[in-house]
Amino acid sequence: MRPVAASVSVTRFPVGPSVGVSRRSWRLRRRVPLYLMLLPALIGLALFHYYPMYGIIVAFKDYQPLIGFAESPWVGWYNFRLMFSTPDIWEILRNTVVIAVGKIIVSQVASVSFALLLNEVAVLWYRRLIQSLSYVLHFLSWVILGGILLDLLAMRGLVNNTLVNVGLPRIPFLNSPALFQPTMILTDVFKNFGYGAIIYLAALTSIDPNLYEAAAVDGANRRQLLRHITLPGIAPTIVLLAALSLGSVLNAGFEQVLVMSNPLVLSTGDIIDTYVYRVGLLGAKYGIGTAMGLLKGLVSLVLITLSYYLAERLANYRIF
Protein backbone atom coordinates (compact mmCIF):
# COMPACT_ATOMS: atom_id res chain seq x y z
CA MET A 1 0.00 0.00 0.00
CA ARG A 2 2.82 2.31 0.81
CA PRO A 3 4.53 2.41 -2.65
CA VAL A 4 1.18 3.06 -4.33
CA ALA A 5 0.50 6.07 -2.18
CA ALA A 6 4.00 7.28 -2.81
CA SER A 7 3.80 6.97 -6.58
CA VAL A 8 0.44 8.74 -6.64
CA SER A 9 1.76 11.80 -4.96
CA VAL A 10 4.94 11.79 -7.00
CA THR A 11 3.35 11.47 -10.42
CA ARG A 12 0.41 13.76 -9.88
CA PHE A 13 2.25 16.58 -8.24
CA PRO A 14 5.78 16.35 -9.55
CA VAL A 15 6.93 19.86 -8.77
CA GLY A 16 4.72 20.84 -5.91
CA PRO A 17 1.80 23.23 -5.94
CA SER A 18 2.20 25.11 -9.20
CA VAL A 19 1.14 22.63 -11.87
CA GLY A 20 -2.50 22.85 -12.74
CA VAL A 21 -4.01 22.31 -9.33
CA SER A 22 -4.63 25.09 -6.87
CA ARG A 23 -2.27 25.40 -3.94
CA ARG A 24 -5.13 24.83 -1.54
CA SER A 25 -6.26 21.51 -2.90
CA TRP A 26 -2.66 20.34 -3.24
CA ARG A 27 -2.16 20.94 0.45
CA LEU A 28 -5.38 19.19 1.33
CA ARG A 29 -4.45 16.13 -0.67
CA ARG A 30 -0.99 16.10 0.75
CA ARG A 31 -2.51 15.92 4.22
CA VAL A 32 -4.58 12.82 3.58
CA PRO A 33 -1.74 10.43 4.58
CA LEU A 34 -1.39 12.25 7.89
CA TYR A 35 -4.95 11.40 8.83
CA LEU A 36 -4.50 7.83 7.63
CA MET A 37 -1.44 7.51 9.84
CA LEU A 38 -3.40 8.62 12.89
CA LEU A 39 -6.25 6.23 12.15
CA PRO A 40 -4.86 3.07 13.87
CA ALA A 41 -4.09 4.95 17.07
CA LEU A 42 -7.49 6.61 16.95
CA ILE A 43 -9.21 3.24 16.67
CA GLY A 44 -7.07 1.81 19.47
CA LEU A 45 -7.79 4.76 21.73
CA ALA A 46 -11.49 4.60 20.97
CA LEU A 47 -11.83 0.87 21.64
CA PHE A 48 -9.49 0.38 24.59
CA HIS A 49 -9.39 3.74 26.32
CA TYR A 50 -12.49 5.79 25.54
CA TYR A 51 -14.98 2.96 25.24
CA PRO A 52 -14.01 1.76 28.76
CA MET A 53 -14.45 5.35 29.95
CA TYR A 54 -17.99 5.16 28.67
CA GLY A 55 -18.28 2.01 30.76
CA ILE A 56 -17.87 4.14 33.86
CA ILE A 57 -21.66 4.54 33.79
CA VAL A 58 -21.68 1.10 35.43
CA ALA A 59 -20.83 2.97 38.63
CA PHE A 60 -24.26 4.58 38.47
CA LYS A 61 -26.13 1.47 37.42
CA ASP A 62 -27.30 -1.84 38.71
CA TYR A 63 -25.22 -3.72 36.17
CA GLN A 64 -26.75 -6.88 34.80
CA PRO A 65 -24.39 -8.80 32.55
CA LEU A 66 -27.14 -10.28 30.42
CA ILE A 67 -28.50 -6.94 29.24
CA GLY A 68 -25.17 -5.09 29.02
CA PHE A 69 -24.18 -1.76 30.52
CA ALA A 70 -26.18 0.50 28.28
CA GLU A 71 -29.52 -1.10 29.18
CA SER A 72 -28.98 -1.79 32.88
CA PRO A 73 -31.17 0.35 35.17
CA TRP A 74 -29.81 3.57 36.70
CA VAL A 75 -29.37 3.63 40.47
CA GLY A 76 -27.87 7.10 41.01
CA TRP A 77 -25.28 7.28 43.79
CA TYR A 78 -26.32 3.95 45.30
CA ASN A 79 -22.99 2.24 44.57
CA PHE A 80 -21.04 5.12 46.08
CA ARG A 81 -23.18 5.10 49.24
CA LEU A 82 -22.70 1.36 49.48
CA MET A 83 -18.96 1.78 49.04
CA PHE A 84 -18.61 4.39 51.77
CA SER A 85 -20.73 2.37 54.14
CA THR A 86 -18.26 -0.52 53.87
CA PRO A 87 -16.46 -0.51 57.21
CA ASP A 88 -13.10 -1.34 55.59
CA ILE A 89 -13.03 1.54 53.14
CA TRP A 90 -10.97 3.92 55.28
CA GLU A 91 -8.56 1.14 56.12
CA ILE A 92 -8.13 0.40 52.43
CA LEU A 93 -7.52 4.04 51.56
CA ARG A 94 -5.03 4.37 54.38
CA ASN A 95 -3.15 1.20 53.37
CA THR A 96 -2.96 2.46 49.80
CA VAL A 97 -1.56 5.86 50.71
CA VAL A 98 0.83 4.56 53.38
CA ILE A 99 2.37 1.95 51.08
CA ALA A 100 2.53 4.30 48.09
CA VAL A 101 3.99 7.27 49.94
CA GLY A 102 6.39 5.01 51.81
CA LYS A 103 7.66 3.67 48.50
CA ILE A 104 8.01 7.15 47.00
CA ILE A 105 10.08 8.47 49.91
CA VAL A 106 12.24 5.43 50.59
CA SER A 107 12.95 4.80 46.92
CA GLN A 108 13.96 8.41 46.25
CA VAL A 109 16.33 8.38 49.22
CA ALA A 110 17.73 4.98 48.23
CA SER A 111 18.24 5.91 44.58
CA VAL A 112 19.90 9.24 45.32
CA SER A 113 22.18 7.69 47.95
CA PHE A 114 23.12 4.82 45.69
CA ALA A 115 23.88 7.19 42.81
CA LEU A 116 26.04 9.38 45.05
CA LEU A 117 27.99 6.41 46.44
CA LEU A 118 28.49 5.01 42.97
CA ASN A 119 29.63 8.40 41.77
CA GLU A 120 32.45 8.34 44.32
CA VAL A 121 33.90 5.16 42.80
CA ALA A 122 36.84 6.08 40.61
CA VAL A 123 37.32 2.66 39.00
CA LEU A 124 35.13 2.63 35.94
CA TRP A 125 34.66 -1.14 35.47
CA TYR A 126 33.74 -1.59 39.11
CA ARG A 127 31.16 1.14 38.81
CA ARG A 128 29.64 -0.41 35.69
CA LEU A 129 29.56 -3.85 37.23
CA ILE A 130 27.76 -2.71 40.38
CA GLN A 131 25.35 -0.65 38.35
CA SER A 132 24.54 -3.59 36.08
CA LEU A 133 23.83 -5.79 39.07
CA SER A 134 21.69 -3.14 40.72
CA TYR A 135 18.97 -3.00 38.12
CA VAL A 136 18.68 -6.58 36.99
CA LEU A 137 15.73 -7.15 39.32
CA HIS A 138 13.84 -4.24 37.82
CA PHE A 139 13.29 -6.17 34.63
CA LEU A 140 11.79 -9.23 36.28
CA SER A 141 8.04 -9.43 36.67
CA TRP A 142 6.40 -9.42 40.08
CA VAL A 143 5.35 -13.01 39.51
CA ILE A 144 8.98 -14.07 39.21
CA LEU A 145 10.49 -11.82 41.86
CA GLY A 146 7.42 -12.23 44.08
CA GLY A 147 7.72 -16.01 43.77
CA ILE A 148 11.38 -15.84 44.74
CA LEU A 149 10.75 -13.46 47.64
CA LEU A 150 7.80 -15.45 48.98
CA ASP A 151 10.13 -18.42 49.18
CA LEU A 152 13.03 -16.45 50.68
CA LEU A 153 10.99 -14.57 53.29
CA ALA A 154 8.76 -17.44 54.38
CA MET A 155 8.88 -18.56 58.01
CA ARG A 156 11.00 -21.57 56.96
CA GLY A 157 12.73 -19.68 54.15
CA LEU A 158 16.39 -18.91 53.66
CA VAL A 159 16.29 -15.51 55.35
CA ASN A 160 14.63 -16.77 58.51
CA ASN A 161 16.82 -19.88 58.62
CA THR A 162 19.83 -17.59 58.48
CA LEU A 163 18.43 -15.44 61.27
CA VAL A 164 17.99 -18.52 63.45
CA ASN A 165 21.52 -19.66 62.70
CA VAL A 166 22.94 -16.41 64.03
CA GLY A 167 20.75 -16.62 67.11
CA LEU A 168 17.96 -14.24 66.15
CA PRO A 169 14.23 -14.98 66.22
CA ARG A 170 12.26 -15.67 63.04
CA ILE A 171 10.47 -12.67 61.55
CA PRO A 172 7.01 -13.10 59.98
CA PHE A 173 7.67 -10.70 57.07
CA LEU A 174 4.65 -11.79 55.09
CA ASN A 175 2.20 -13.01 57.71
CA SER A 176 2.18 -10.24 60.26
CA PRO A 177 -0.13 -7.27 59.59
CA ALA A 178 2.36 -4.97 61.31
CA LEU A 179 5.23 -6.01 59.06
CA PHE A 180 3.44 -6.39 55.77
CA GLN A 181 3.59 -2.73 54.72
CA PRO A 182 7.31 -2.33 55.50
CA THR A 183 7.93 -5.58 53.62
CA MET A 184 6.09 -4.23 50.57
CA ILE A 185 7.98 -0.94 50.67
CA LEU A 186 11.41 -2.50 51.13
CA THR A 187 11.00 -5.24 48.54
CA ASP A 188 9.76 -2.69 46.02
CA VAL A 189 12.74 -0.46 46.72
CA PHE A 190 14.98 -3.53 46.44
CA LYS A 191 13.57 -4.20 42.97
CA ASN A 192 13.75 -0.64 41.70
CA PHE A 193 16.47 1.38 43.45
CA GLY A 194 19.10 0.67 40.80
CA TYR A 195 16.83 1.62 37.97
CA GLY A 196 15.77 4.77 39.78
CA ALA A 197 19.41 5.73 40.22
CA ILE A 198 20.05 5.83 36.47
CA ILE A 199 18.48 9.23 36.02
CA TYR A 200 20.50 10.64 38.92
CA LEU A 201 23.70 9.15 37.52
CA ALA A 202 22.91 10.81 34.21
CA ALA A 203 22.44 14.10 36.04
CA LEU A 204 25.72 13.55 37.89
CA THR A 205 27.70 12.99 34.72
CA SER A 206 26.31 16.18 33.24
CA ILE A 207 27.86 18.30 36.00
CA ASP A 208 30.71 20.34 34.56
CA PRO A 209 34.02 18.68 35.64
CA ASN A 210 35.69 22.10 35.63
CA LEU A 211 33.70 22.97 38.73
CA TYR A 212 35.29 20.07 40.62
CA GLU A 213 38.77 20.94 39.43
CA ALA A 214 38.41 24.58 40.32
CA ALA A 215 37.09 23.71 43.76
CA ALA A 216 39.85 21.16 44.32
CA VAL A 217 42.47 23.75 43.39
CA ASP A 218 40.90 26.03 45.95
CA GLY A 219 41.41 23.29 48.51
CA ALA A 220 37.93 21.83 48.84
CA ASN A 221 37.76 18.36 50.37
CA ARG A 222 35.42 15.59 49.28
CA ARG A 223 32.64 16.47 51.65
CA GLN A 224 32.72 20.06 50.50
CA LEU A 225 32.65 19.02 46.87
CA LEU A 226 29.58 16.88 47.60
CA ARG A 227 27.83 19.63 49.48
CA HIS A 228 28.58 22.58 47.21
CA ILE A 229 28.85 21.08 43.75
CA THR A 230 27.34 17.60 43.51
CA LEU A 231 24.15 18.15 45.49
CA PRO A 232 23.27 21.50 43.89
CA GLY A 233 24.02 19.84 40.54
CA ILE A 234 21.40 17.12 40.96
CA ALA A 235 18.93 19.18 42.99
CA PRO A 236 16.78 20.02 39.93
CA THR A 237 16.50 16.31 39.10
CA ILE A 238 15.50 15.48 42.67
CA VAL A 239 12.85 18.20 42.61
CA LEU A 240 11.58 17.03 39.23
CA LEU A 241 11.20 13.41 40.30
CA ALA A 242 9.63 14.42 43.59
CA ALA A 243 7.07 16.48 41.68
CA LEU A 244 6.35 13.69 39.20
CA SER A 245 5.97 11.10 41.96
CA LEU A 246 2.97 13.01 43.25
CA GLY A 247 0.97 11.32 40.53
CA SER A 248 1.47 7.89 42.08
CA VAL A 249 0.21 8.59 45.58
CA LEU A 250 -2.65 6.15 45.01
CA ASN A 251 -0.50 3.52 43.27
CA ALA A 252 0.63 1.20 45.99
CA GLY A 253 1.77 -1.42 43.46
CA PHE A 254 -1.12 -3.63 42.48
CA GLU A 255 0.83 -6.54 41.00
CA GLN A 256 3.28 -6.71 43.89
CA VAL A 257 0.58 -6.69 46.56
CA LEU A 258 -1.58 -9.15 44.65
CA VAL A 259 1.32 -11.57 44.40
CA MET A 260 2.73 -11.17 47.91
CA SER A 261 -0.31 -10.69 50.14
CA ASN A 262 -2.44 -13.35 51.78
CA PRO A 263 -5.64 -13.40 53.86
CA LEU A 264 -3.66 -13.07 57.11
CA VAL A 265 -2.56 -9.53 56.25
CA LEU A 266 -5.78 -8.25 54.71
CA SER A 267 -6.10 -5.53 57.36
CA THR A 268 -2.89 -3.81 56.27
CA GLY A 269 -2.39 -5.31 52.82
CA ASP A 270 -5.70 -4.55 51.14
CA ILE A 271 -5.32 -1.61 48.77
CA ILE A 272 -7.75 0.07 46.37
CA ASP A 273 -6.67 -2.03 43.40
CA THR A 274 -6.82 -5.37 45.19
CA TYR A 275 -10.22 -4.44 46.60
CA VAL A 276 -11.54 -3.58 43.15
CA TYR A 277 -10.17 -6.84 41.80
CA ARG A 278 -11.35 -9.07 44.62
CA VAL A 279 -14.75 -7.57 45.37
CA GLY A 280 -15.57 -5.94 42.06
CA LEU A 281 -14.29 -8.44 39.55
CA LEU A 282 -14.00 -11.79 41.34
CA GLY A 283 -17.04 -11.03 43.52
CA ALA A 284 -18.88 -9.70 40.46
CA LYS A 285 -19.98 -6.55 42.33
CA TYR A 286 -19.27 -4.53 39.22
CA GLY A 287 -21.07 -1.40 40.44
CA ILE A 288 -19.02 -0.94 43.61
CA GLY A 289 -15.81 -1.90 41.86
CA THR A 290 -16.37 0.65 39.12
CA ALA A 291 -17.29 3.36 41.64
CA MET A 292 -14.09 2.70 43.58
CA GLY A 293 -12.03 2.68 40.39
CA LEU A 294 -13.64 5.92 39.25
CA LEU A 295 -12.83 7.60 42.54
CA LYS A 296 -9.21 6.50 42.22
CA GLY A 297 -9.09 7.60 38.58
CA LEU A 298 -10.42 11.06 39.34
CA VAL A 299 -8.10 11.70 42.28
CA SER A 300 -5.16 10.43 40.22
CA LEU A 301 -6.15 12.69 37.33
CA VAL A 302 -6.00 15.72 39.63
CA LEU A 303 -2.72 14.59 41.19
CA ILE A 304 -1.01 13.82 37.88
CA THR A 305 -2.12 17.12 36.38
CA LEU A 306 -0.83 18.90 39.47
CA SER A 307 2.45 16.99 39.29
CA TYR A 308 3.01 17.98 35.65
CA TYR A 309 2.16 21.57 36.50
CA LEU A 310 4.66 21.55 39.35
CA ALA A 311 7.29 19.81 37.21
CA GLU A 312 6.94 22.52 34.61
CA ARG A 313 7.04 25.34 37.12
CA LEU A 314 9.87 23.96 39.24
CA ALA A 315 12.04 22.12 36.78
CA ASN A 316 11.02 23.39 33.36
CA TYR A 317 9.87 19.91 32.40
CA ARG A 318 7.41 19.29 29.60
CA ILE A 319 6.26 16.01 28.21
CA PHE A 320 5.53 17.58 24.82
Add this chain to the structure above:
Amino acid sequence: MIRARSWQSTLFDVFNLGFLALLGLLCLLPLIHTFAVSLSSKGPSMAGLVSFWPVGFTTYNYEHLLVASQFQRSFVISLVRVLAGTALTLLVVVLTAYPLSLAEGFPGQRVFKWILIFAMLFSGGLIPWFLAIRSLGLYDTMGALVLPGVVQMFSIIIMLNFFRQLPQEMVEAAAIDGASHWNILFRIYLPLSLPCLATLGLFSAVGHWNAWFDGMVLMKRVANYPLQTYLQTVVIGRSFAEIISMVDTRELAEKLSTRSLQAAMIIVAMIPILMLYPFLQRYFLTGLTLGSVKG
Protein backbone atom coordinates in the same frame (compact mmCIF):
# COMPACT_ATOMS: atom_id res chain seq x y z
CA MET B 1 46.61 16.39 39.09
CA ILE B 2 48.14 15.20 42.30
CA ARG B 3 45.65 15.14 45.10
CA ALA B 4 46.73 14.80 48.66
CA ARG B 5 44.49 12.10 50.08
CA SER B 6 43.61 12.12 53.69
CA TRP B 7 43.28 8.83 55.54
CA GLN B 8 39.58 9.55 56.05
CA SER B 9 39.16 9.74 52.33
CA THR B 10 40.88 6.40 51.77
CA LEU B 11 38.86 4.82 54.56
CA PHE B 12 35.67 6.07 52.97
CA ASP B 13 36.70 4.56 49.65
CA VAL B 14 37.35 1.19 51.21
CA PHE B 15 33.99 1.16 52.98
CA ASN B 16 32.20 2.47 49.93
CA LEU B 17 33.63 -0.20 47.63
CA GLY B 18 32.82 -2.88 50.16
CA PHE B 19 29.30 -1.64 50.75
CA LEU B 20 28.54 -1.42 47.02
CA ALA B 21 29.92 -4.91 46.49
CA LEU B 22 27.55 -6.21 49.18
CA LEU B 23 24.66 -4.36 47.61
CA GLY B 24 25.44 -5.78 44.17
CA LEU B 25 25.73 -9.25 45.65
CA LEU B 26 22.44 -8.80 47.48
CA CYS B 27 20.70 -8.20 44.15
CA LEU B 28 22.19 -11.37 42.73
CA LEU B 29 21.79 -13.74 45.68
CA PRO B 30 18.03 -14.33 45.33
CA LEU B 31 18.60 -15.44 41.76
CA ILE B 32 21.53 -17.67 42.72
CA HIS B 33 19.47 -19.21 45.51
CA THR B 34 16.61 -19.97 43.13
CA PHE B 35 19.04 -21.46 40.63
CA ALA B 36 20.56 -23.64 43.36
CA VAL B 37 17.12 -24.84 44.48
CA SER B 38 16.18 -25.68 40.90
CA LEU B 39 19.21 -27.98 40.66
CA SER B 40 18.69 -29.68 44.02
CA SER B 41 16.98 -32.96 44.68
CA LYS B 42 13.74 -33.41 46.53
CA GLY B 43 14.90 -34.08 50.10
CA PRO B 44 17.25 -31.12 50.66
CA SER B 45 15.00 -28.81 48.68
CA MET B 46 11.88 -29.51 50.71
CA ALA B 47 13.80 -29.45 54.00
CA GLY B 48 15.15 -25.98 53.19
CA LEU B 49 18.78 -27.09 53.27
CA VAL B 50 19.77 -25.38 50.02
CA SER B 51 21.35 -21.95 50.19
CA PHE B 52 23.54 -20.90 47.27
CA TRP B 53 24.85 -24.22 46.03
CA PRO B 54 22.77 -27.19 44.84
CA VAL B 55 22.42 -30.00 47.37
CA GLY B 56 22.07 -33.43 45.81
CA PHE B 57 22.65 -32.09 42.32
CA THR B 58 20.05 -33.09 39.76
CA THR B 59 18.82 -31.77 36.43
CA TYR B 60 15.62 -33.71 36.92
CA ASN B 61 13.46 -30.60 37.29
CA TYR B 62 14.61 -29.16 34.00
CA GLU B 63 14.20 -32.48 32.23
CA HIS B 64 10.68 -32.49 33.55
CA LEU B 65 9.96 -29.09 32.00
CA LEU B 66 10.92 -30.57 28.64
CA VAL B 67 7.86 -32.80 28.81
CA ALA B 68 5.54 -30.41 30.66
CA SER B 69 3.14 -29.56 27.86
CA GLN B 70 1.25 -26.64 29.40
CA PHE B 71 4.48 -24.94 30.43
CA GLN B 72 5.72 -25.15 26.86
CA ARG B 73 2.41 -24.09 25.41
CA SER B 74 2.38 -21.02 27.64
CA PHE B 75 5.98 -20.27 26.72
CA VAL B 76 5.02 -20.23 23.04
CA ILE B 77 1.94 -18.07 23.72
CA SER B 78 4.21 -15.58 25.46
CA LEU B 79 6.66 -15.57 22.57
CA VAL B 80 3.90 -14.98 20.03
CA ARG B 81 2.50 -12.23 22.18
CA VAL B 82 5.89 -10.53 22.49
CA LEU B 83 6.48 -10.61 18.74
CA ALA B 84 3.00 -9.58 17.64
CA GLY B 85 2.55 -7.04 20.41
CA THR B 86 5.91 -5.37 19.88
CA ALA B 87 5.54 -5.20 16.10
CA LEU B 88 2.07 -3.67 16.28
CA THR B 89 3.03 -1.26 19.05
CA LEU B 90 6.05 0.01 17.14
CA LEU B 91 4.02 0.43 13.96
CA VAL B 92 1.42 2.50 15.77
CA VAL B 93 4.11 4.48 17.60
CA VAL B 94 5.81 5.48 14.36
CA LEU B 95 2.60 6.19 12.47
CA THR B 96 1.17 8.32 15.27
CA ALA B 97 4.32 10.17 16.25
CA TYR B 98 5.06 11.40 12.74
CA PRO B 99 1.96 13.53 12.08
CA LEU B 100 2.01 14.85 15.62
CA SER B 101 5.65 15.89 15.31
CA LEU B 102 5.18 18.04 12.20
CA ALA B 103 5.89 21.68 12.88
CA GLU B 104 3.68 22.82 9.99
CA GLY B 105 0.61 21.39 11.70
CA PHE B 106 -2.78 20.48 10.23
CA PRO B 107 -6.38 20.79 11.36
CA GLY B 108 -7.00 18.35 14.18
CA GLN B 109 -3.37 17.98 15.31
CA ARG B 110 -3.93 19.73 18.64
CA VAL B 111 -7.20 17.93 19.26
CA PHE B 112 -5.57 14.57 18.66
CA LYS B 113 -2.75 15.40 21.03
CA TRP B 114 -5.24 16.14 23.76
CA ILE B 115 -7.16 12.95 23.05
CA LEU B 116 -3.87 11.11 23.52
CA ILE B 117 -2.84 12.98 26.66
CA PHE B 118 -6.20 12.60 28.31
CA ALA B 119 -6.10 8.84 27.75
CA MET B 120 -2.72 8.87 29.50
CA LEU B 121 -3.95 10.84 32.50
CA PHE B 122 -7.25 9.14 33.09
CA SER B 123 -8.62 5.65 32.71
CA GLY B 124 -11.95 4.06 33.43
CA GLY B 125 -10.47 1.59 35.88
CA LEU B 126 -10.19 -2.16 35.92
CA ILE B 127 -13.83 -3.16 35.66
CA PRO B 128 -14.96 -0.97 32.74
CA TRP B 129 -11.75 -2.05 30.97
CA PHE B 130 -12.59 -5.70 31.53
CA LEU B 131 -16.23 -5.29 30.51
CA ALA B 132 -15.25 -3.36 27.38
CA ILE B 133 -12.78 -5.99 26.22
CA ARG B 134 -15.28 -8.73 26.90
CA SER B 135 -18.01 -6.94 25.01
CA LEU B 136 -15.65 -6.55 22.04
CA GLY B 137 -15.52 -10.33 21.85
CA LEU B 138 -11.84 -10.57 22.72
CA TYR B 139 -12.28 -12.56 25.95
CA ASP B 140 -10.16 -15.73 25.95
CA THR B 141 -8.43 -14.86 22.66
CA MET B 142 -4.88 -13.86 21.77
CA GLY B 143 -6.26 -10.49 20.68
CA ALA B 144 -7.01 -9.62 24.30
CA LEU B 145 -3.32 -9.90 25.14
CA VAL B 146 -2.05 -7.88 22.19
CA LEU B 147 -4.61 -5.30 21.07
CA PRO B 148 -5.52 -3.37 24.26
CA GLY B 149 -1.91 -2.31 24.74
CA VAL B 150 -1.20 -1.30 21.18
CA VAL B 151 -1.46 2.45 21.76
CA GLN B 152 1.45 3.15 24.10
CA MET B 153 1.06 6.81 24.89
CA PHE B 154 4.39 7.27 26.57
CA SER B 155 6.32 5.61 23.76
CA ILE B 156 4.51 7.77 21.23
CA ILE B 157 5.57 10.88 23.11
CA ILE B 158 9.20 9.73 23.29
CA MET B 159 9.19 9.03 19.55
CA LEU B 160 7.48 12.31 18.84
CA ASN B 161 10.09 14.24 20.76
CA PHE B 162 12.78 12.34 18.89
CA PHE B 163 11.23 13.16 15.51
CA ARG B 164 11.07 16.80 16.47
CA GLN B 165 14.83 16.93 16.97
CA LEU B 166 15.44 15.85 13.39
CA PRO B 167 16.34 18.78 11.13
CA GLN B 168 13.17 20.12 9.56
CA GLU B 169 15.08 21.47 6.52
CA MET B 170 15.54 17.89 5.42
CA VAL B 171 11.80 17.35 5.42
CA GLU B 172 11.17 20.56 3.52
CA ALA B 173 13.75 19.64 0.92
CA ALA B 174 12.19 16.21 0.49
CA ALA B 175 8.72 17.72 0.20
CA ILE B 176 9.87 20.12 -2.49
CA ASP B 177 11.34 17.19 -4.38
CA GLY B 178 7.88 15.68 -4.32
CA ALA B 179 8.21 13.13 -1.53
CA SER B 180 4.90 12.25 0.09
CA HIS B 181 4.54 11.99 3.85
CA TRP B 182 4.76 8.20 3.58
CA ASN B 183 8.11 8.55 1.85
CA ILE B 184 9.41 11.07 4.34
CA LEU B 185 8.39 8.89 7.27
CA PHE B 186 9.61 5.54 6.02
CA ARG B 187 12.62 6.58 3.96
CA ILE B 188 14.00 9.52 5.91
CA TYR B 189 12.69 9.55 9.48
CA LEU B 190 12.68 5.85 10.17
CA PRO B 191 16.30 5.05 9.22
CA LEU B 192 17.40 7.96 11.40
CA SER B 193 15.47 6.81 14.43
CA LEU B 194 16.49 3.16 14.64
CA PRO B 195 18.20 3.49 18.06
CA CYS B 196 15.11 5.12 19.51
CA LEU B 197 12.92 2.48 17.89
CA ALA B 198 15.12 -0.28 19.30
CA THR B 199 14.77 1.16 22.79
CA LEU B 200 11.00 1.37 22.57
CA GLY B 201 10.86 -2.10 21.04
CA LEU B 202 12.90 -3.61 23.86
CA PHE B 203 10.72 -1.97 26.47
CA SER B 204 7.60 -3.20 24.76
CA ALA B 205 9.01 -6.72 24.48
CA VAL B 206 9.96 -6.84 28.17
CA GLY B 207 6.56 -5.45 29.09
CA HIS B 208 4.77 -8.12 27.07
CA TRP B 209 6.94 -10.92 28.38
CA ASN B 210 6.40 -9.83 31.98
CA ALA B 211 2.67 -9.11 31.77
CA TRP B 212 0.53 -11.59 33.65
CA PHE B 213 -2.45 -9.83 35.16
CA ASP B 214 -4.20 -9.33 31.82
CA GLY B 215 -3.80 -13.02 31.06
CA MET B 216 -5.27 -13.93 34.42
CA VAL B 217 -8.33 -11.73 33.93
CA LEU B 218 -8.90 -11.98 30.20
CA MET B 219 -8.14 -15.66 29.60
CA LYS B 220 -10.69 -18.20 30.62
CA ARG B 221 -8.85 -21.44 30.00
CA VAL B 222 -5.47 -22.26 31.45
CA ALA B 223 -4.57 -23.57 28.02
CA ASN B 224 -4.54 -19.97 26.79
CA TYR B 225 -2.43 -18.54 29.60
CA PRO B 226 0.80 -16.76 28.72
CA LEU B 227 3.82 -18.01 30.65
CA GLN B 228 3.83 -15.46 33.46
CA THR B 229 0.15 -16.01 34.14
CA TYR B 230 0.72 -19.73 34.19
CA LEU B 231 3.59 -19.21 36.64
CA GLN B 232 1.28 -17.11 38.76
CA THR B 233 -1.14 -20.00 39.14
CA VAL B 234 1.55 -22.58 39.77
CA VAL B 235 4.11 -20.68 41.84
CA ILE B 236 2.08 -18.01 43.63
CA GLY B 237 -1.39 -19.54 43.63
CA ARG B 238 0.16 -22.95 44.35
CA SER B 239 -2.63 -24.41 42.31
CA PHE B 240 -2.31 -28.02 43.32
CA ALA B 241 -4.51 -29.16 40.46
CA GLU B 242 -2.14 -27.52 37.99
CA ILE B 243 0.92 -29.08 39.58
CA ILE B 244 -0.70 -32.48 39.67
CA SER B 245 -1.67 -32.18 36.03
CA MET B 246 1.98 -31.54 35.21
CA VAL B 247 3.36 -34.62 36.87
CA ASP B 248 2.82 -38.23 37.51
CA THR B 249 1.61 -38.70 41.10
CA ARG B 250 4.09 -41.46 41.68
CA GLU B 251 6.92 -39.24 40.46
CA LEU B 252 5.71 -36.49 42.75
CA ALA B 253 5.92 -38.85 45.69
CA GLU B 254 9.33 -40.18 44.77
CA LYS B 255 11.70 -37.62 43.35
CA LEU B 256 9.96 -34.47 42.27
CA SER B 257 9.85 -31.57 44.67
CA THR B 258 7.30 -28.90 43.81
CA ARG B 259 9.63 -26.26 45.22
CA SER B 260 12.51 -27.20 42.93
CA LEU B 261 10.18 -27.54 39.98
CA GLN B 262 8.82 -24.05 40.62
CA ALA B 263 12.36 -22.72 40.88
CA ALA B 264 13.22 -24.32 37.56
CA MET B 265 10.19 -22.70 35.95
CA ILE B 266 11.18 -19.31 37.34
CA ILE B 267 14.69 -19.69 35.97
CA VAL B 268 13.47 -20.68 32.51
CA ALA B 269 11.00 -17.76 32.45
CA MET B 270 13.86 -15.42 33.30
CA ILE B 271 16.12 -16.57 30.46
CA PRO B 272 14.64 -14.33 27.71
CA ILE B 273 15.00 -11.25 29.92
CA LEU B 274 18.58 -12.12 30.79
CA MET B 275 19.30 -12.61 27.10
CA LEU B 276 17.91 -9.17 26.31
CA TYR B 277 19.69 -7.62 29.27
CA PRO B 278 22.87 -6.48 27.50
CA PHE B 279 20.79 -4.75 24.84
CA LEU B 280 18.48 -3.25 27.41
CA GLN B 281 21.47 -1.82 29.20
CA ARG B 282 22.86 -0.36 26.04
CA TYR B 283 19.67 1.33 25.00
CA PHE B 284 17.63 2.23 28.00
CA LEU B 285 19.75 5.15 29.08
CA THR B 286 18.89 6.85 25.81
CA GLY B 287 15.29 5.80 26.27
CA LEU B 288 15.10 7.25 29.74
CA THR B 289 16.58 10.58 28.88
CA LEU B 290 15.03 10.97 25.42
CA GLY B 291 11.50 11.73 26.39
CA SER B 292 12.23 13.56 29.57
CA VAL B 293 13.99 16.79 30.25
CA LYS B 294 14.14 19.10 27.29
CA GLY B 295 16.08 22.32 27.59
